[in-house]
Amino acid sequence: MLNSSNNPLKVALLSISPHNRAILEFFFAGAGKSIFQIVAIKEAEALVVDFDHPGARQEWEENIRISPIPAIVLSVKECDVENTVWVPKPLTSQSLVQSATQIRQVLPGNTHSTDIAAGAEKQRTASDMSSLRELLDSQQKDKQVFGLSGWQQRERVKATASPIFAAAGVAYEEDDSSVSAVEKPDDSIAPADEQLIGTDDVYVPEPLSDDEALPGDSSLQLGQVTTPDDSEQDQEKQQQRWDLLCGQATQRVTAANWQESTQLYTPENYLLNSLIDALNLSRTSKQYVQVILDSGNYMLLMPDVNLAYSSIDLYSELFTDVCGTPLQGGKVKLHLPSTTELSELEEVVVQDARQTYDMEGLIWTTSLLTSHGRLSRNADLSSPLRLKSWPNLTRLEQFPDAMQIAALWHQKAGNVFDLSEWLDVPQRHVIAFFNGAHTLGLFEVNQGEDEQEKQAAPKKNRGLFSRLLKRLLGGGKK
Amino acid sequence: MTTTNKKIIFTGPVGAGKTTAIDAISDISIIRTDEYASDMTKSRKPQTTVAMDYGLIRLGENERVHLYGTPGQERFDFMWDILTKGGIGLILLLDNTRPDPYRDMKFYTNAFRDFIQQEQLVVGVTRLDLQRKPGINDYRSWLKELSIDAPVFEIDARDRGDVTSLVQALLYSLDPGVTT
Numbered sequence A: 001m002l003n004s005s006n007n008p009l010k011v012a013l014l015s016i017s018p019h020n021r022a023i024l025e026f027f028f029a030g031a032g033k034s035i036f037q038i039v040a041i042k043e044a045e046a047l048v049v050d051f052d053h054p055g056a057r058q059e060w061e062e063n064i065r066i067s068p069i070p071a072i073v074l075s076v077k078e079c080d081v082e083n084t085v086w087v088p089k090p091l092t093s094q095s096l097v098q099s100a101t102q103i104r105q106v107l108p109g110n111t112h113s114t115d116i117a118a119g120a121e122k123q124r125t126a127s128d129m130s131s132l133r134e135l136l137d138s139q140q141k142d143k144q145v146f147g148l149s150g151w152q153q154r155e156r157v158k159a160t161a162s163p164i165f166a167a168a169g170v171a172y173e174e175d176d177s178s179v180s181a182v183e184k185p186d187d188s189i190a191p192a193d194e195q196l197i198g199t200d201d202v203y204v205p206e207p208l209s210d211d212e213a214l215p216g217d218s219s220l221q222l223g224q225v226t227t228p229d230d231s232e233q234d235q236e237k238q239q240q241r242w243d244l245l246c247g248q249a250t251q252r253v254t255a256a257n258w259q260e261s262t263q264l265y266t267p268e269n270y271l272l273n274s275l276i277d278a279l280n281l282s283r284t285s286k287q288y289v290q291v292i293l294d295s296g297n298y299m300l301l302m303p304d305v306n307l308a309y310s311s312i313d314l315y316s317e318l319f320t321d322v323c324g325t326p327l328q329g330g331k332v333k334l335h336l337p338s339t340t341e342l343s344e345l346e347e348v349v350v351q352d353a354r355q356t357y358d359m360e361g362l363i364w365t366t367s368l369l370t371s372h373g374r375l376s377r378n379a380d381l382s383s384p385l386r387l388k389s390w391p392n393l394t395r396l397e398q399f400p401d402a403m404q405i406a407a408l409w410h411q412k413a414g415n416v417f418d419l420s421e422w423l424d425v426p427q428r429h430v431i432a433f434f435n436g437a438h439t440l441g442l443f444e445v446n447q448g449e450d451e452q453e454k455q456a457a458p459k460k461n462r463g464l465f466s467r468l469l470k471r472l473l474g475g476g477k478k
Numbered sequence B: 001m002t003t004t005n006k007k008i009i010f011t012g013p014v015g016a017g018k019t020t021a022i023d024a025i026s027d028i029s030i031i032r033t034d035e036y037a038s039d040m041t042k043s044r045k046p047q048t049t050v051a052m053d054y055g056l057i058r059l060g061e062n063e064r065v066h067l068y069g070t071p072g073q074e075r076f077d078f079m080w081d082i083l084t085k086g087g088i089g090l091i092l093l094l095d096n097t098r099p100d101p102y103r104d105m106k107f108y109t110n111a112f113r114d115f116i117q118q119e120q121l122v123v124g125v126t127r128l129d130l131q132r133k134p135g136i137n138d139y140r141s142w143l144k145e146l147s148i149d150a151p152v153f154e155i156d157a158r159d160r161g162d163v164t165s166l167v168q169a170l171l172y173s174l175d176p177g178v179t180t
């Protein structure tokens, strides 16, 4: 029997759920490769047994009667049994590695054997269930589907052909190895933070050989590619739309000269202003609000489902005109529809679903078409702002650099001039982003410190990140 | 020649769309270990992932981005640290039609707390097409309540563009200076 710490410890897995088996095998084949080797029971130096798995304990007892080798016991409840090392759940790689060391110390031929139990005591501090306890408790109450031990136990009951499903629940609750053990936590347990070990070593299993990897381009599913079409016509159209949303200014304004710029507008003069009022009204009153133009066209805000209907297509020239034309007083009114009106409106919305938009999406587009790359005359641009929440960019009209601007503004407070400088992207994109996100109320005056460390550290991966983005955005292999 | 390996982890409750999302951007047909669900989850979906999902994006000869999906039937003895080792970011998918998405968010952000602090989290909310409530704004306030700073997007895991946006947000959050 090999008992050198240079060789992996030969272990045999007793019965265990397929899920836990997969996880252990994943570990033993990768990060734990030099420490554990899975072998047949006959060759094993130690057993690995999950005491929470139904029948596993009996199986272990039978095995050690034939051949009394030590065991690593995985369980929620503390296990103080001779010739075993208890590894408490949730398992960590560290506790598994430690258990191997402890097992080695009791194997025949080891000169400095120590008390396994003492070692196990130490390990207990490395584990904690508190982070999960709350959820487990609530799941037990309302039977949510996170699995827990009910999963394999119900499988077992099914296998023995229990005709009544309710009986499975009883069996599960009465089984003393089930999660109910978690309910009375040990006070000596350390905070959950200690469970996760921060290490820098990158462990990456290589489940694939090169030949089995790429299935070939026959698997291309064009329907999945949503990146813009490459055709020139489409690119041109796309550019035109961006010009509408962001303007075409190429010169940068600065904190010193922006107020003299010709690129300013007064939001209060446009439909946008009424829409913002309507948004606030609908959010506070939780009612549907209709914004009616004197042409008879209207928008309907539906706060309960976060949707908005517009009788004018958002992508039409008419809508661009309506947004960009200053309104005389009284040309727009806000209306709270009556019940009868609402049922009529609902019918329209259902029939004309194509013109139903994400509510924030409608406001965002309106804000961009109105500002058209200009700054608000009344904007207070002196104090640095921070983006408190990201806009829902997957459901808002896109323009270049928006993701990047959001990421930086979320981490670092600044004004539009700072951002355009820091990122070196066209200033009109920063201004457009600012206008849209500001209208949605996503900015706050800076309070906390910036996340400096995060910004300093990551440059090392920049090349790879850039290649990954190009691949994903370019459509790549799929 | 050395190979650079990076890892992105997808997590979230049963049926949130992890397998589908990885499949949408992986170069290889993903290795999945879906099994027919037990009674407990059958009402929601016929297949569930019992071990890890694995996908891969190859960048040239020597760079690989590995995509891992955790099993949806989260068990208390799951080895979180093993899965996250070497990861650059976590993509949490939440299913808007589940009974209590806030609790799901709390559970997963807590389970991955250390990792989120060291690396980066991005949240994708799926199935808003089936149920519009709660809305993205609710998810934003929940994150604030949990003192977590992370982008939240509505996504459909079947849409490659949506999944790409999550990865984009992740990479830009890690380094806003990345260029394309």
Ligand SMILES: Nc1nc2c(ncn2[C@@H]2O[C@H](COP(=O)(O)OP(=O)(O)OP(=O)(O)O)[C@@H](O)[C@H]2O)c(=O)[nH]1
Pocket (backbone or CB within 6 Å): B012, B013, B014, B015, B016, B017, B018, B019, B020, B021, B045, B047, B048, B049, B050, B070, B071, B072, B073, B126, B127, B128, B129, B130, B155, B156, B157, B158
């Ligand atoms: N309608 C709708 N269906 C979706 C959406 N996202 C994913 N799905 C579908 O949801 C189902 C479940 O997705 P999976 O990828 O298997 O979910 P999973 O997170 O891997 O689930 P587990 O492995 O059980 O944890 C699939 O049929 C997807 O096509 C969405 O946004 N809307």
Ligand SMILES: [Mg+2]
Pocket (backbone or CB within 6 Å): B018, B019, B020, B034, B048, B049, B053, B069, B072
């Ligand atoms: Mg899955």
